[in-house]
Amino acid sequence: MILVTGATGQLGRRIVDQLVARRGGTAGLAVSVRDPARAADLAERGISVRPGDFDQPAGLAAAFAGAEKIVLVSTDGPREARIAQHRNAIAAARQAGVGHIVYTSFIDVAADSPAEFAAVHRTTEADLAASGLKFTVLRNPLYADLLPMTVGAALATGVFQLPAGTGRASFVSRAELAEAAAAAVLAPALAKTVYELTGQATHDYSEVAAAIAKVTGKPVRYAAVSAADYTDALAGGGLPAWLAGALSTMYAAVAAGKFDRVSNDFAALVGHPPRPLACLVQELFGRN
Numbered sequence: 001m002i003l004v005t006g007a008t009g010q011l012g013r014r015i016v017d018q019l020v021a022r023r024g025g026t027a028g029l030a031v032s033v034r035d036p037a038r039a040a041d042l043a044e045r046g047i048s049v050r051p052g053d054f055d056q057p058a059g060l061a062a063a064f065a066g067a068e069k070i071v072l073v074s075t076d077g078p079r080e081a082r083i084a085q086h087r088n089a090i091a092a093a094r095q096a097g098v099g100h101i102v103y104t105s106f107i108d109v110a111a112d113s114p115a116e117f118a119a120v121h122r123t124t125e126a127d128l129a130a131s132g133l134k135f136t137v138l139r140n141p142l143y144a145d146l147l148p149m150t151v152g153a154a155l156a157t158g159v160f161q162l163p164a165g166t167g168r169a170s171f172v173s174r175a176e177l178a179e180a181a182a183a184a185v186l187a188p189a190l191a192k193t194v195y196e197l198t199g200q201a202t203h204d205y206s207e208v209a210a211a212i213a214k215v216t217g218k219p220v221r222y223a224a225v226s227a228a229d230y231t232d233a234l235a236g237g238g239l240p241a242w243l244a245g246a247l248s249t250m251y252a253a254v255a256a257g258k259f260d261r262v263s264n265d266f267a268a269l270v271g272h273p274p275r276p277l278a279c280l281v282q283e284l285f286g287r288n
């Protein structure tokens with residue numbers, strides 16, 4: 001049996017859909033979710049829905065019982081809480097006798113990265129290595145899906161600001177990353193332990209702005225700001241302090257070159273490369 005955690009989340013849901021499509025049905029599929037009522041449609045389709053909250057380790061091994069493979073979708077929240085949640089999930093998988101964990105990590109796990117997210121994923125990857133379980137790490141790049149939220153205001157004002165300097169990053173859609181995760185779980189054998197699911201090219205945010213301007217016909221420009229100014233702007237806009245800080249340090253890591261990585265690992269799993277930025281921007285901004 002294959003079990004997907006976080007299946008009421010945006011990536012987890014897409015991974016489930018991909019698994020159903022690739023296997024031609026829901027037999028042998030299970031999910032663990034915090035609120036089973038939100039997964040009622042999955043249960044109706046014949047998927048085993050188990051309650052599982054990584055903050056409540058007592059019930060977690062039961063949630064994972066019988067799973068040969070688990071897709072562990074990383075959680076969201078302040079640094080120490082996430083590390084503890086992932087640790088609880090790994091311990092429960094061990095207790096339940098899970099054979100293989102596929103973990104959705106992040107492209108930046110550098111020890112010298114300024115990013116809070118890097119520290120979370122680096123720690124969880126180390127916990128997996130120390131668990132004694134078989135595991136595969138899928139290092140996701142930036143979700144392309146988040147570009148409208150990140151730069152959308154620029155369609156009205158003409159400019160978006162980030163503390164990313166002239167740093168470069170690649171962007172892949174959640175749907176495609178879900179495809180890669182499903183392919184990894186279903187592969188009879190995997191050649192590597194760590195897959196970097198980058199796009200085929202990296203771009204700085206001026207190039208992102210130019211791609212959006214081309215598709216929308218609106219003048220859009222990127223302006224670099226300091227991490228401190230960005231944190232203040234996000235916090236002023238009502239974002240929780242931890243998230244404002246975490247996003248700021250993430251863009252600082254982009255500025256420091258930590259996201260400037262390109263690999264063919266996506267194609268190695270899926271059989272073809274992910275879509276280029278121009279395609280993604282057309283899909284995301286084409287109707288603006």
Ligand SMILES: NC(=O)c1ccc[n+]([C@@H]2O[C@H](COP(=O)([O-])OP(=O)(O)OC[C@H]3O[C@@H](n4cnc5c(N)ncnc54)[C@H](OP(=O)(O)O)[C@@H]3O)[C@@H](O)[C@H]2O)c1
Pocket residue numbers: 005006007008009010011012033034035052053054055073074075076085104106140141142143146
């Ligand atoms: N690569 C990127 O650009 C990027 C961007 C944002 C996030 N991420 C990471 O990728 C993950 C998946 O992304 P997404 O877009 O699918 O995010 P999402 O829609 O917020 O999904 C996060 C999932 O984590 C689950 N979760 C949170 N706390 C949990 C806990 N204590 N126990 C068990 N499950 C818990 C949530 O459960 P509920 O459904 O019950 O809320 C949800 O299903 C995020 O959680 C984050 O770690 C990556």
